[in-house]
Amino acid sequence: MKLRLGMIGGGQGAFIGAVHRIAARIDDEYELVCGAFSSNAEKSKASGVLLGLSADRVYTSYTELIEKEKQLPEDQRVQVISIVTPNHVHFDPAKAALENGFHVVLDKPMTFSLAEAKELEKVVAASGKLFCLTHTYTGYPMVKEAKQLIKAGKLGAIRKVYVEYPQGWLSSFLEGDDNKQASWRTDPGKSGIAGAMGDIGTHAFNLAEYVTGLEVTQICADINVVVPGRKLDDDGAALLKFNNGASGVLTATQIAAGEENNVKIRVYGEKGGLEWHQSDANSLTLMYTDKPMEVWRTGGGYTSSFAQHNTRTPAGHPEGYLEAFANLYRNFALTVKAGLEGKEATAEEQDYPGIQEGVRGMAFIENVIASGKSDKKWTEFTI
Template identity: 70%
Template sequence: MKRKLRMGMVGGGIGAFIGAVHRIAAAMDGEIELVCGAFSSDPAKSKESGIMLGLPPERVYPSWWDMIEQEKQLPENVRMDFISIVTPNHVHFAPAKAALENGFHVVLDKPMTFTLAEAKELKQVVEQSGKLFCLTHTYTGYPMLKEARQVVKEGRLGKIRKVYVEYPQGWLSTLAEKTDNKQASWRTDPSRSGIAGAMGDIGTHAFNMAEYVTGAKVTELCADLNIVVEGRQLDDDGMVMLRFDNGASGMLFATQVAAGEENNVKIRVYGEKGGLEWRQEDANSLILKWPDQPAQILRTGAGYLSSYAAHNTRTPPGHPEGYLEAFANLYRNFAQSVVAMEKGATPSKESLDFPGAEDGVRGMAFVENVVRSGKSAEKWVAFEV
């Protein structure tokens, strides 16, 4: 009889936003169950969170280290199979490394780590452990972004020339970190978020989308970073010019001070034969543009889409599949790959299509190169990994 994969969680306790999103996404397809957790650095809050989630008291731990140490002592048919880490950035590396070294697979919220050096080390640990690692760059879980990747890969747009990717938000248009806004307080704090603000938080998503859809790698960049809201410690706005290894050029902008904007992440790619456009506000549609015929609108759930789009679609055409479903696709593909691997089988190519350690390293390299360029008078810098 098929069983569910058993998940342990680090972070995501009472009052946390992203922890609940991860739990919903993990549970959506009935392939994963939450069995234990260390939900807060405060043991009392962790216990309270575990009770709220209906977990047995003995499977709610005061720290992530206690969870890893005690879970590995449990019988194989009881202990967790993998750990999901949903903490602020500065608490990504240590629990992920410890989990991998103690025989557990890992799902980690982005960005991968606090620094590029940590990301490189963690990638080595992943490779040495033989365990699976998933980084939750949510937007690549959308069926129509997967279709966009296939359109480019099949050469339907011809040689790619231009890439434009953007992520405008407006929730930090004021000094929200000086209020009781928990999300604002840690995401704008260099000691917990790292050396970048908007570029580390949402710029990494845009960067990941650009490389995922085009299949090309950034080789050089030129960044202009700004702190718009007076009193803020990290960038809340920025633009980055990009050069890719296939000869294409592009532009990325990420801002959290575009008052009135929500999460309208968008990508446009242009080749010698045509272009494509996708935006989250109409996530079920992928627009293909041609110089000699009307634009085409491809829709989620349609029979003409690739196996990658079909594999990540749950409902018939016309039923919106959004952020939670895209998030769930990452968990489902990860779970299917873990199950196949544990059985000694090869996961399907569609199941293996989720962000991993290499994406994490390049994301942290993006952050550090952008900050380096932003501080440079010469501006254009080689993309160093």
């Protein structure tokens, strides 16, 4: 049985919408049944046709989508709604979808502001519906393995965390050209108060908290607008303190010319350390003071149930970004289905980012930007 999926945003030319659709298709857990792909009616229709939808289920607004779908018989009606619009159009459709009985998948960062995030948290709770936030990198099998190994005490108490997300694509003033991605991501009216920190800093932040199981408590940030004329930060670094006393460093930049998307995390504890980076996503390096380094690999028979549950191919056949993304969709589907069947989803199935991660991500944005403007060294991480 496939879940009936609808999409808000993601019309022709959009980047992340296409990624969401591939991710939803890979494991055959969803069937795309409707969408409001663009506020431009023609564009929305054209996008829907290309996707093979019947014309009557292609809408021009999320409100129309929700209203019309609600009128459909329960066994035809959309069940899960994916929202892949720019940040300023996250909260309203998510709230509407949840309040009208639909499960929601939402792209990150979760909302336009922390206030919206906290409001959405209440909406989710009140709705009783399920909610998934697409922090892709936590979908990688070896990222899940890292979390499980740390949880099992393999490294001892955690002392140091380095997390980084280097990009170079905004090294020049792309938003001056007709670059759709650059334009909205550097526009405070669409992205919110942060640029790089919102777009990729939140990924780094989420990765650090997910892998370590710790929470950031203090931030000291250096936030920069490097490219002249840009309206939002395109570079930043933050010193971090965690709730167990560990410290860390987070960097996120979009002006590291030549860098692609090599998001990377390193964590060190009393007994050893580990490293994962996206450019070798199927390897997880463990290191020790007294024995050889180990390289754990996606597909290895020795990996945890969490890693194996999120692996499709035999070791050595690399799984990539789309499979990591698909893991979020698949786990969310399995959890939704378990609910429909009145069962409890397994821990592995429930291991996808949700509303808590979204609230903390938005708090990260507000705190890191506040710290960047402050003369004081440490800013308390408040929500």
